[in-house]
Amino acid sequence: MQGSGLRFNIQDREPKQGKECSMEVEIMALCDAATESGGKLNILGAFDRINARQFPAVHSHCAVTVRMRFDRNEEGQHQVRLNFVDADGKSVMPPLEGKIGIKFPGNVHSVCANMILNMNRIKFDQEGQYAIDLTVDGRHEKSLPVNVIYIPGKKGNEGKQ
Numbered sequence: 001m002q003g004s005g006l007r008f009n010i011q012d013r014e015p016k017q018g019k020e021c022s023m024e025v026e027i028m029a030l031c032d033a034a035t036e037s038g039g040k041l042n043i044l045g046a047f048d049r050i051n052a053r054q055f056p057a058v059h060s061h062c063a064v065t066v067r068m069r070f071d072r073n074e075e076g077q078h079q080v081r082l083n084f085v086d087a088d089g090k091s092v093m094p095p096l097e098g099k100i101g102i103k104f105p106g107n108v109h110s111v112c113a114n115m116i117l118n119m120n121r122i123k124f125d126q127e128g129q130y131a132i133d134l135t136v137d138g139r140h141e142k143s144l145p146v147n148v149i150y151i152p153g154k155k156g157n158e159g160k161q
Contacts, residue, residue: 022071022074023068023069023070023071023074023078023136023141024068024069025066025067025068025134025141025142026067026068026069026112027041027043027065027066027067028064028065028066028067028132028134028142028144029043029046029064029065029144030046030047030048030062030063030064030132030144030146031043031044031045031046031047031062031063031064031065032044032045032047032061032062032063033045033061033063034063034065034116035116036114036116039112039114041065041067041114041116043065048144048145048146048147049146049147049148049149050124050146050147050148050149051149051151052124052127052148052149052150052151053150053151053152053153055124055125055126055127055150056123056124056125056126057123057124057148058121058122058123058124059121059122059124060120060121061118061119061120061121062118062119062122063116063117063118063119064082064115064116064117064119064132064144065114065115065116065117066082066114066115066117066134067112067113067114067115068112068113068115068136068141069110069111069112070102070110070111070112070113071109071110072104072108072109072110074102075102075103075104076101076102077099077100077101077102078099078100078101078102078136078137079097079098079099079136079137079138080097080098080099080100080115080134080135080136081095081096081097081134081135081136082095082096082117082132082133082134082135083095083096083132083133083135084119084122084130084131084132084133084146085130085131085132085133086125086126086128086129086130087128087129087130092122092123092124092130093119093122093123096117100113100115124148126148127148127149127150128147128148129145129146129147129148130145130146130147130148131143131144131145131146132144132146
């Protein structure tokens, strides 16, 4: 896949009250673009629908953003996997896998890890329901639905919202 990249950043926060510690996905979005600066995740143009005037359709560019919170007992390496699938569970593109190292500065009780995955030229063979599945350490954490919809009309605007 062309132009893909993962970036991670860690940020601290206050401890959870009255809740057992476990990793949680705070944000997961499909968007036009995203950046990360100083622990801040900046998301531009979040969407869940791709319009297409013909199939196969190619969406020129988008990004998946994920912000996960880890508690102190989860310090260390974690395996992360993103898989973009169609309604039958067939991968639209090769799954993306990587490791993130969670470290705790000072006396904080939890940290956040931001991920930005840039994707170019994603091909959709047909209209329908798709999903982006997030797995952390072999455990499914979240699915993000993506609807690819046929919009009749003039050709040449494939992939635009």
